[in-house]
Amino acid sequence: MTLANTGDMVIPNYCNLSACARQHPTKAAPLTLSPEQIERIRQVNSFAELALIRHELLDPSPMRDLNRAGEMAPFSIVVNLIHDNLIRQGVLLAVDSLAKRGLGTPPVPFAFLQFGSGGRFEQAIISDQDNGLVYDLPDHLNEQEIEAVHGYFQLLAAAVVSGLEEAGYPPCQGNVTCLSPRWRGSVAQWVDQLDRWISHPVWENARYLLLASDVRVLYGESAIFTPVLDRFRQLLAGNTFLLDRLVSNTLHYRVPLGLFGRVLPEVTGRFRGAVNIKYGIYLPIVNCVRHFALAHGIFASSTLERLGQLAEKGVWSKSFCDEVAAHFRLIQGLRLIAFLHWEDGLYTSNSYIKLSKLSPDSAVSMREAMKLAIRLQKMTAKLPSSFKG
Known part of the structure; x- marks a missing residue:
């Protein structure tokens, strides 16, 4: 399990982009990721645009003559860095879309989680979604406020999953996405769920535990997930x-x-x-x-x-x-x-x-x-x- 603090919670002001920069982007070299290309990703203001840049940056056609595994292997790191930047921007777009619809901004700190090959930093060129959400619920919130927090992150999860699908990341067939309550919840809900899985390690629960063991924080407050990781280690020892x-x-x-x-x-x-x-x-x-x-x-x-x-x-x-x-x-x-x-x-x-x-x-x-x-x-x-x- 890896924790990576990958950025703050500030939503970029996409409106500051010049129209010219958006309409005439510099052609990116395939399977490379320069600082300029990272900045282009950060300036994307729609999931349709994110899909276009994903197709461009992950276009391996110039590598057609490299048919040996050893020649292609070094590109794996670049491919995963591209995925990380694209998906991270997708989360920001989802947060921004809720704000623009008048549904608010994140009411409490949260973290966006990657599972599967994304959690292991081992994605191939085409990849699906294996993700989750965890958020921190302060003790002072009343029942109505707690429900409002849960409701916000349910909406955010829907925006993330549908948006990333539009960008070229289909949801995992096993339903391992933050749209499922199993992979979305407060720190306390995650800890309780781990306890249940480990107390009853039937085949399906064992599968969930294996997925959880590959988790990586891709965006947000890394420390939020630490109690969940600590509990996992304690129960497994x-x-x-x-x-x-x-x-x-x-x-x-x-x-x-x-x-x-x-x-x-x-x-x-x-x-x-x-x-x-x-x-x-x-x-x-x-x-x-x-x-x-x-x-x-x-x-x-x-x-x-x-x-x-x-x-x-x-x-x-x-x-x-x-x-x-x-x-x-x-x-x-x-x-x-x-x-x-x-x-x-x-x-x-x-x-x-x-x-x-x-x-x-x-x-x-x-x-x-x-x-x-x-x-x-x-x-x-x-x-x-x-x-x-």
């Missing part, structure tokens, strides 16, 4: 039963590697001849690293941060952590290549790699990453028993 439930929740992902190291692509349907890089390699590694991190009191959000701390604590050797990190970076490169294999703009296509389009060295790298993922899954399956003994 030494809880071997919960660890077992979390592990069993994720080991069902099958790595598509058969006997003698043969890659097993899809055999029917639209993705015939392709491999699901997200569910077949990326998430198995993410999940295994996360489990070892949580089991050893490591609460960083990103996979690479977790690997660094696993090495520092001596949980895994530095050489093994470096090996996993190297494979993970190549997988991130493959996830960027996937977009170029389909070019249909669909979120589902973002996960599939066409084997016929992979360079020979990328195909070898993918196969080795699959072997590593299987090895990690075997290690993770034994993790709960190692704590019981």
Whole structure:
């Protein structure tokens, strides 16, 4: 889990923009993010405009000749910085839209949360919404005032989710957005919910806990979420039963590697001849690293941060952590290549790699990453028993 104070609560005065600057923006270089481009994002005054700049900044077409995972991997950081700036501006636009409609401004401090790949700072070029809201309720508020606060953030959540969808970020199919009361609430509501999930770690609640473990504050008052994080750490510490439930929740992902190291692509349907890089390699590694991190009191959000701390604590050797990190970076490169294999703009296509389009060295790298993922899954399956003994 990562806290990042990413800005103040002041809504920019978009009206100060010159009309000329809005109508004739400088063409941004694809997959780069300069200070000037960041300023352009901050000057956007509509979600339609945000969609245009998202398409421009995340246009990978000039990278078409870079079909090797190693060549694409370094761009992952830039892609995620672009997403962060776009989504952060989307939150500001939503706040501003409520004010312009006469619905007020944030009545109490709040924080906008990212879960999933956004929380881990590991988004691909096309990404969906996995987000939440948390806000601070002062003790002196009466019942009517408390209801008014809840009502405001319900409206804000609706504005954020619909606006980001217009900007090119579809809501998560699992309903992990701040529009759901499950992912929106006061600090006390979040803590109570964590208690319920951990007290009854059925499959669905275990899934929610895993999502919560990847949280990152993208915008707002970082300190607001600290009590929730502290409670999570307190409840997880030494809880071997919960660890077992979390592990069993994720080991069902099958790595598509058969006997003698043969890659097993899809055999029917639209993705015939392709491999699901997200569910077949990326998430198995993410999940295994996360489990070892949580089991050893490591609460960083990103996979690479977790690997660094696993090495520092001596949980895994530095050489093994470096090996996993190297494979993970190549997988991130493959996830960027996937977009170029389909070019249909669909979120589902973002996960599939066409084997016929992979360079020979990328195909070898993918196969080795699959072997590593299987090895990690075997290690993770034994993790709960190692704590019981």
